[in-house]
Amino acid sequence: MDVETLALVQQLYGAQSHYIDEGHAREWAATFTPDGEFHSPSYPAPVAGTEALTKFAADFARQDGVTRHVLTNVHVTPAAGGLTVRAYLQIVRTLPGGPPELLRQTTITDDLVRHAGTWRIRRRTVRRDDMKENR
Amino acid sequence: MDVETLALVQQLYGAQSHYIDEGHAREWAATFTPDGEFHSPSYPAPVAGTEALTKFAADFARQDGVTRHVLTNVHVTPAAGGLTVRAYLQIVRTLPGGPPELLRQTTITDDLVRHAGTWRIRRRTVRRDDMKENR
Amino acid sequence: MDVETLALVQQLYGAQSHYIDEGHAREWAATFTPDGEFHSPSYPAPVAGTEALTKFAADFARQDGVTRHVLTNVHVTPAAGGLTVRAYLQIVRTLPGGPPELLRQTTITDDLVRHAGTWRIRRRTVRRDDMKENR
Incomplete structure:
Protein backbone atom coordinates (compact mmCIF):
# COMPACT_ATOMS: atom_id res chain seq x y z
CA MET A 1 0.00 0.00 0.00
CA ASP A 2 1.69 3.25 -1.09
CA VAL A 3 1.65 6.29 1.20
CA GLU A 4 -0.33 8.48 -1.21
CA THR A 5 -3.19 5.96 -1.30
CA LEU A 6 -3.20 5.66 2.49
CA ALA A 7 -3.24 9.46 2.86
CA LEU A 8 -6.20 9.81 0.48
CA VAL A 9 -8.14 7.09 2.31
CA GLN A 10 -7.30 8.68 5.66
CA GLN A 11 -8.67 12.02 4.44
CA LEU A 12 -11.85 10.39 3.05
CA TYR A 13 -12.59 8.79 6.43
CA GLY A 14 -11.52 11.92 8.30
CA ALA A 15 -14.08 13.95 6.36
CA GLN A 16 -17.01 11.60 6.02
CA SER A 17 -18.46 11.64 9.54
CA HIS A 18 -18.25 15.43 9.76
CA TYR A 19 -20.35 15.66 6.58
CA ILE A 20 -23.29 13.60 7.83
CA ASP A 21 -23.05 14.86 11.43
CA GLU A 22 -23.06 18.54 10.36
CA GLY A 23 -25.92 18.11 7.90
CA HIS A 24 -23.88 18.31 4.69
CA ALA A 25 -25.96 15.63 2.98
CA ARG A 26 -24.67 16.09 -0.57
CA GLU A 27 -21.02 16.01 0.53
CA TRP A 28 -21.68 12.80 2.48
CA ALA A 29 -23.40 11.20 -0.53
CA ALA A 30 -20.41 12.22 -2.68
CA THR A 31 -18.09 10.01 -0.62
CA PHE A 32 -19.88 7.14 -2.40
CA THR A 33 -19.79 6.40 -6.13
CA PRO A 34 -22.92 7.51 -8.07
CA ASP A 35 -24.21 3.92 -7.77
CA GLY A 36 -22.87 3.51 -4.21
CA GLU A 37 -24.70 1.26 -1.75
CA PHE A 38 -25.17 1.51 2.01
CA HIS A 39 -26.23 -1.70 3.74
CA SER A 40 -27.06 -1.52 7.44
CA PRO A 41 -29.24 -3.67 9.69
CA SER A 42 -30.35 -0.44 11.43
CA TYR A 43 -32.48 0.46 8.40
CA PRO A 44 -35.18 -1.56 6.61
CA ALA A 45 -33.54 -1.62 3.16
CA PRO A 46 -30.22 -0.79 1.49
CA VAL A 47 -29.76 2.81 0.32
CA ALA A 48 -28.38 3.06 -3.23
CA GLY A 49 -27.43 5.90 -5.56
CA THR A 50 -26.54 9.54 -4.99
CA GLU A 51 -30.13 10.78 -4.69
CA ALA A 52 -31.21 8.21 -2.12
CA LEU A 53 -27.95 8.59 -0.15
CA THR A 54 -28.42 12.38 -0.04
CA LYS A 55 -31.98 11.99 1.26
CA PHE A 56 -30.77 9.44 3.83
CA ALA A 57 -28.16 11.89 5.19
CA ALA A 58 -30.63 14.80 5.20
CA ASP A 59 -33.15 12.71 7.17
CA PHE A 60 -30.41 11.70 9.60
CA ALA A 61 -29.64 15.37 10.37
CA ARG A 62 -33.25 15.98 11.42
CA GLN A 63 -32.98 13.71 14.48
CA ASP A 64 -33.15 15.06 18.04
CA GLY A 65 -29.92 16.15 19.67
CA VAL A 66 -26.42 15.89 18.22
CA THR A 67 -25.24 12.56 16.81
CA ARG A 68 -21.58 11.83 16.04
CA HIS A 69 -20.14 8.97 14.00
CA VAL A 70 -16.89 8.28 15.85
CA LEU A 71 -14.59 6.39 13.48
CA THR A 72 -11.51 4.44 14.62
CA ASN A 73 -9.28 1.47 13.73
CA VAL A 74 -9.12 2.13 9.97
CA HIS A 75 -7.43 -0.74 8.14
CA VAL A 76 -6.81 -0.61 4.40
CA THR A 77 -6.11 -3.69 2.27
CA PRO A 78 -5.85 -4.20 -1.49
CA ALA A 79 -8.84 -5.88 -3.14
CA ALA A 80 -9.87 -6.91 -6.64
CA GLY A 81 -10.69 -3.65 -8.44
CA GLY A 82 -9.73 -1.37 -5.56
CA LEU A 83 -9.43 -1.44 -1.78
CA THR A 84 -11.22 -2.87 1.22
CA VAL A 85 -11.43 -0.67 4.32
CA ARG A 86 -12.46 -1.97 7.73
CA ALA A 87 -13.13 0.33 10.67
CA PRO A 99 -24.45 13.47 28.84
CA PRO A 100 -23.17 11.79 25.66
CA GLU A 101 -24.57 8.32 25.16
CA ASP A 111 -15.38 -1.58 -0.98
CA LEU A 112 -13.51 1.39 -2.46
CA VAL A 113 -12.91 2.12 -6.13
CA ARG A 114 -11.27 4.94 -8.06
CA HIS A 115 -13.82 7.45 -9.31
CA ALA A 116 -13.30 10.96 -10.69
CA GLY A 117 -9.65 11.01 -9.63
CA THR A 118 -10.11 9.92 -6.04
CA TRP A 119 -11.28 6.98 -3.90
CA ARG A 120 -14.97 6.53 -3.29
CA ILE A 121 -17.11 3.95 -1.53
CA ARG A 122 -18.84 1.53 -3.88
CA ARG A 123 -20.48 -0.47 -1.11
CA ARG A 124 -20.62 -0.12 2.68
CA THR A 125 -21.74 -2.98 4.89
CA VAL A 126 -22.47 -2.19 8.54
CA ARG A 127 -22.52 -4.87 11.24
CA ARG A 128 -23.92 -4.13 14.70
CA ASP A 129 -22.22 -5.64 17.73
CA ASP A 130 -25.58 -6.15 19.45
CA MET A 131 -26.98 -8.35 16.65
CA LYS A 132 -25.63 -11.87 16.61
CA GLU A 133 -26.64 -12.45 13.00
CA ASN A 134 -24.55 -9.47 11.90
CA ARG A 135 -21.25 -10.39 13.47
CA MET B 1 -2.68 18.03 0.67
CA ASP B 2 0.79 16.45 0.42
CA VAL B 3 1.62 13.34 2.43
CA GLU B 4 4.40 15.04 4.44
CA THR B 5 1.98 17.69 5.72
CA LEU B 6 -0.63 15.08 6.62
CA ALA B 7 1.99 13.02 8.47
CA LEU B 8 3.15 16.04 10.50
CA VAL B 9 -0.43 16.94 11.41
CA GLN B 10 -1.16 13.33 12.33
CA GLN B 11 1.83 13.30 14.69
CA LEU B 12 0.82 16.64 16.26
CA TYR B 13 -2.64 15.31 17.09
CA GLY B 14 -1.24 11.92 18.10
CA ALA B 15 0.99 13.63 20.67
CA GLN B 16 -1.17 16.43 22.01
CA SER B 17 -3.63 14.54 24.21
CA HIS B 18 -0.88 12.48 25.81
CA TYR B 19 0.86 15.72 26.83
CA ILE B 20 -2.06 17.23 28.73
CA ASP B 21 -3.32 13.89 30.07
CA GLU B 22 0.10 12.92 31.47
CA GLY B 23 0.75 16.33 33.01
CA HIS B 24 3.33 17.57 30.50
CA ALA B 25 1.97 21.10 30.59
CA ARG B 26 4.80 22.85 28.74
CA GLU B 27 4.79 20.30 25.91
CA TRP B 28 1.02 20.74 25.54
CA ALA B 29 1.34 24.53 25.45
CA ALA B 30 4.06 24.17 22.78
CA THR B 31 1.57 22.57 20.38
CA PHE B 32 0.17 26.11 20.12
CA THR B 33 1.96 29.15 18.68
CA PRO B 34 3.37 31.57 21.31
CA ASP B 35 0.21 33.68 20.85
CA GLY B 36 -2.05 30.63 20.50
CA GLU B 37 -5.65 30.78 21.71
CA PHE B 38 -7.91 28.14 23.24
CA HIS B 39 -11.62 28.94 23.16
CA SER B 40 -13.98 26.55 24.95
CA PRO B 41 -17.44 26.99 26.44
CA SER B 42 -16.33 24.73 29.33
CA TYR B 43 -14.17 27.56 30.72
CA PRO B 44 -15.13 31.15 31.60
CA ALA B 45 -12.67 32.91 29.26
CA PRO B 46 -10.34 32.10 26.35
CA VAL B 47 -6.80 31.02 27.27
CA ALA B 48 -4.12 32.82 25.24
CA GLY B 49 -0.33 32.69 25.08
CA THR B 50 2.24 30.10 26.15
CA GLU B 51 2.28 31.05 29.83
CA ALA B 52 -1.51 30.92 30.28
CA LEU B 53 -1.78 27.71 28.23
CA THR B 54 0.91 26.06 30.39
CA LYS B 55 -0.91 27.04 33.58
CA PHE B 56 -4.20 25.79 32.09
CA ALA B 57 -2.68 22.36 31.36
CA ALA B 58 -0.99 22.17 34.78
CA ASP B 59 -4.31 22.95 36.50
CA PHE B 60 -6.03 20.32 34.37
CA ALA B 61 -3.60 17.63 35.60
CA ARG B 62 -4.54 18.34 39.23
CA GLN B 63 -8.10 17.05 38.81
CA ASP B 64 -9.36 13.90 40.53
CA GLY B 65 -8.91 10.61 38.72
CA VAL B 66 -7.48 10.09 35.26
CA THR B 67 -8.86 12.11 32.35
CA ARG B 68 -8.18 11.24 28.70
CA HIS B 69 -8.78 13.38 25.63
CA VAL B 70 -9.79 10.77 23.07
CA LEU B 71 -9.28 12.28 19.61
CA THR B 72 -10.80 10.85 16.43
CA ASN B 73 -12.04 11.82 12.94
CA VAL B 74 -9.17 14.17 12.09
CA HIS B 75 -9.84 16.06 8.85
CA VAL B 76 -7.27 18.43 7.37
CA THR B 77 -8.12 21.10 4.79
CA PRO B 78 -6.09 23.98 3.30
CA ALA B 79 -6.93 27.44 4.64
CA ALA B 80 -5.73 31.00 4.07
CA GLY B 81 -2.31 31.16 5.76
CA GLY B 82 -2.23 27.51 6.78
CA LEU B 83 -4.56 24.62 7.53
CA THR B 84 -7.88 23.98 9.20
CA VAL B 85 -8.21 20.78 11.22
CA ARG B 86 -11.53 19.41 12.43
CA ALA B 87 -11.78 16.50 14.85
CA PRO B 99 -15.55 2.50 35.37
CA PRO B 100 -14.56 4.99 32.66
CA GLU B 101 -17.15 7.71 32.14
CA ASP B 111 -6.38 27.02 12.71
CA LEU B 112 -2.84 25.76 12.07
CA VAL B 113 0.13 27.82 10.90
CA ARG B 114 3.80 27.07 10.24
CA HIS B 115 5.94 28.03 13.22
CA ALA B 116 9.55 27.13 14.02
CA GLY B 117 9.68 24.56 11.22
CA THR B 118 6.53 22.69 12.09
CA TRP B 119 2.75 23.07 12.34
CA ARG B 120 1.25 24.64 15.43
CA ILE B 121 -2.22 25.64 16.54
CA ARG B 122 -2.94 29.35 16.26
CA ARG B 123 -6.49 29.08 17.52
CA ARG B 124 -8.63 26.22 18.82
CA THR B 125 -12.40 26.49 19.07
CA VAL B 126 -14.24 23.82 21.04
CA ARG B 127 -17.96 23.14 20.61
CA ARG B 128 -19.85 20.96 23.07
CA ASP B 129 -22.54 18.63 21.77
CA ASP B 130 -24.68 19.26 24.86
CA MET B 131 -24.88 23.03 24.28
CA LYS B 132 -27.21 24.08 21.53
CA GLU B 133 -25.61 27.48 21.15
CA ASN B 134 -22.25 25.85 20.41
CA ARG B 135 -23.26 23.55 17.61
CA MET C 1 9.92 10.28 11.30
CA ASP C 2 9.60 9.50 7.59
CA VAL C 3 6.16 9.09 6.02
CA GLU C 4 6.74 5.46 4.98
CA THR C 5 7.46 4.45 8.60
CA LEU C 6 4.39 6.30 9.85
CA ALA C 7 2.22 4.65 7.20
CA LEU C 8 3.46 1.17 8.15
CA VAL C 9 2.85 1.83 11.84
CA GLN C 10 -0.60 3.22 11.07
CA GLN C 11 -1.49 0.04 9.16
CA LEU C 12 -0.15 -2.19 11.97
CA TYR C 13 -2.38 -0.46 14.52
CA GLY C 14 -5.29 -0.27 12.07
CA ALA C 15 -5.14 -4.05 11.65
CA GLN C 16 -4.31 -5.31 15.11
CA SER C 17 -7.61 -4.81 16.95
CA HIS C 18 -9.60 -6.36 14.11
CA TYR C 19 -7.44 -9.49 14.38
CA ILE C 20 -8.10 -10.15 18.07
CA ASP C 21 -11.70 -8.94 17.98
CA GLU C 22 -12.61 -11.17 15.02
CA GLY C 23 -10.88 -14.24 16.45
CA HIS C 24 -7.84 -14.27 14.15
CA ALA C 25 -5.51 -15.33 16.93
CA ARG C 26 -2.46 -16.18 14.83
CA GLU C 27 -2.62 -12.91 12.91
CA TRP C 28 -2.83 -11.01 16.19
CA ALA C 29 0.15 -12.89 17.63
CA ALA C 30 2.10 -12.11 14.43
CA THR C 31 1.89 -8.36 15.15
CA PHE C 32 4.43 -9.16 17.88
CA THR C 33 7.98 -10.44 17.35
CA PRO C 34 8.46 -14.20 17.98
CA ASP C 35 9.69 -13.32 21.49
CA GLY C 36 7.13 -10.51 21.92
CA GLU C 37 5.78 -9.70 25.37
CA PHE C 38 2.37 -8.47 26.51
CA HIS C 39 2.27 -6.96 30.00
CA SER C 40 -1.12 -5.99 31.40
CA PRO C 41 -2.43 -5.59 34.94
CA SER C 42 -5.71 -7.17 33.74
CA TYR C 43 -4.01 -10.58 33.57
CA PRO C 44 -2.06 -12.47 36.27
CA ALA C 45 1.24 -12.76 34.34
CA PRO C 46 2.92 -11.42 31.21
CA VAL C 47 2.25 -13.31 27.98
CA ALA C 48 5.42 -14.00 25.96
CA GLY C 49 6.19 -15.68 22.66
CA THR C 50 4.11 -16.50 19.60
CA GLU C 51 2.53 -19.66 21.02
CA ALA C 52 1.38 -18.06 24.28
CA LEU C 53 0.19 -14.90 22.48
CA THR C 54 -1.85 -17.01 20.04
CA LYS C 55 -3.49 -18.92 22.91
CA PHE C 56 -4.18 -15.63 24.70
CA ALA C 57 -6.00 -14.21 21.66
CA ALA C 58 -7.92 -17.45 21.08
CA ASP C 59 -9.09 -17.46 24.72
CA PHE C 60 -10.11 -13.80 24.39
CA ALA C 61 -12.39 -14.61 21.45
CA ARG C 62 -14.31 -17.14 23.55
CA GLN C 63 -15.75 -14.48 25.87
CA ASP C 64 -19.46 -13.64 25.96
CA GLY C 65 -20.73 -10.97 23.60
CA VAL C 66 -18.66 -8.88 21.20
CA THR C 67 -15.60 -7.05 22.49
CA ARG C 68 -13.83 -4.31 20.53
CA HIS C 69 -10.42 -2.77 21.16
CA VAL C 70 -10.99 0.84 20.14
CA LEU C 71 -7.59 2.39 19.45
CA THR C 72 -6.99 6.14 19.23
CA ASN C 73 -4.32 8.83 19.78
CA VAL C 74 -1.43 6.94 18.17
CA HIS C 75 1.88 8.74 18.72
CA VAL C 76 5.11 7.43 17.21
CA THR C 77 8.56 8.46 18.45
CA PRO C 78 12.07 7.19 17.62
CA ALA C 79 13.67 4.98 20.28
CA ALA C 80 16.93 3.09 20.74
CA GLY C 81 16.70 0.13 18.37
CA GLY C 82 13.34 1.09 16.92
CA LEU C 83 10.22 3.05 17.78
CA THR C 84 8.02 3.75 20.77
CA VAL C 85 4.28 3.97 20.14
CA ARG C 86 1.81 5.35 22.65
CA ALA C 87 -1.95 5.09 22.20
CA PRO C 99 -26.09 -1.42 24.61
CA PRO C 100 -22.31 -1.10 24.16
CA GLU C 101 -20.47 -0.76 27.46
CA ASP C 111 8.41 -0.99 21.83
CA LEU C 112 8.58 -1.65 18.08
CA VAL C 113 11.47 -3.23 16.18
CA ARG C 114 12.04 -4.19 12.56
CA HIS C 115 11.37 -7.88 11.99
CA ALA C 116 10.94 -9.79 8.73
CA GLY C 117 10.75 -6.61 6.68
CA THR C 118 8.15 -4.79 8.75
CA TRP C 119 7.53 -3.31 12.21
CA ARG C 120 6.48 -5.58 15.02
CA ILE C 121 5.82 -5.16 18.73
CA ARG C 122 8.64 -6.40 20.94
CA ARG C 123 6.92 -5.43 24.17
CA ARG C 124 3.52 -3.98 25.03
CA THR C 125 2.81 -2.45 28.42
CA VAL C 126 -0.80 -1.70 29.31
CA ARG C 127 -1.79 0.75 32.03
CA ARG C 128 -5.36 0.92 33.31
CA ASP C 129 -6.86 4.29 34.17
CA ASP C 130 -8.75 2.79 37.11
CA MET C 131 -5.59 1.52 38.83
CA LYS C 132 -3.54 4.18 40.53
CA GLU C 133 -0.40 2.03 40.60
CA ASN C 134 -0.50 1.70 36.84
CA ARG C 135 -0.68 5.32 35.84
Missing part, protein backbone atom coordinates in the same frame (compact mmCIF):
# COMPACT_ATOMS: atom_id res chain seq x y z
CA TYR A 88 -15.06 0.66 13.89
CA LEU A 89 -17.89 3.19 13.97
CA GLN A 90 -19.53 4.30 17.20
CA ILE A 91 -22.80 6.21 17.26
CA VAL A 92 -22.68 8.77 20.09
CA ARG A 93 -25.79 10.88 20.75
CA THR A 94 -26.06 13.89 23.06
CA LEU A 95 -29.40 15.47 23.91
CA PRO A 96 -29.41 19.17 24.94
CA GLY A 97 -27.97 19.51 28.45
CA GLY A 98 -27.48 15.75 28.76
CA LEU A 102 -22.82 5.51 23.29
CA LEU A 103 -25.81 4.20 21.34
CA ARG A 104 -24.24 1.60 19.08
CA GLN A 105 -20.88 0.00 18.41
CA THR A 106 -20.63 -1.09 14.79
CA THR A 107 -18.08 -2.37 12.29
CA ILE A 108 -17.98 -1.17 8.70
CA THR A 109 -16.54 -3.00 5.70
CA ASP A 110 -16.25 -0.79 2.63
CA TYR B 88 -13.95 14.92 17.52
CA LEU B 89 -12.66 15.04 21.08
CA GLN B 90 -14.17 12.96 23.86
CA ILE B 91 -13.44 13.60 27.52
CA VAL B 92 -13.25 10.26 29.36
CA ARG B 93 -12.70 10.29 33.13
CA THR B 94 -11.94 7.31 35.35
CA LEU B 95 -11.96 7.58 39.12
CA PRO B 96 -9.84 5.09 41.12
CA GLY B 97 -11.48 1.64 41.01
CA GLY B 98 -14.40 2.94 38.96
CA LEU B 102 -17.74 9.55 28.86
CA LEU B 103 -18.11 13.06 30.27
CA ARG B 104 -18.34 15.19 27.14
CA GLN B 105 -18.45 14.79 23.39
CA THR B 106 -16.96 17.84 21.70
CA THR B 107 -15.83 19.01 18.27
CA ILE B 108 -12.65 21.01 17.75
CA THR B 109 -11.87 23.38 14.88
CA ASP B 110 -8.22 24.42 14.79
CA TYR C 88 -5.24 4.94 24.05
CA LEU C 89 -7.11 1.66 23.98
CA GLN C 90 -10.73 1.35 25.07
CA ILE C 91 -12.37 -1.99 25.74
CA VAL C 92 -16.01 -1.83 24.56
CA ARG C 93 -18.23 -4.87 25.12
CA THR C 94 -21.71 -5.46 23.72
CA LEU C 95 -23.88 -8.34 24.90
CA PRO C 96 -26.57 -9.65 22.50
CA GLY C 97 -29.42 -7.13 22.31
CA GLY C 98 -27.75 -4.82 24.81
CA LEU C 102 -17.16 1.06 27.89
CA LEU C 103 -15.46 -1.45 30.22
CA ARG C 104 -11.95 -0.06 30.50
CA GLN C 105 -9.93 2.93 29.40
CA THR C 106 -6.27 2.01 29.05
CA THR C 107 -3.00 3.39 27.70
CA ILE C 108 -0.53 1.26 25.78
CA THR C 109 3.20 1.85 25.42
CA ASP C 110 4.78 -0.38 22.78
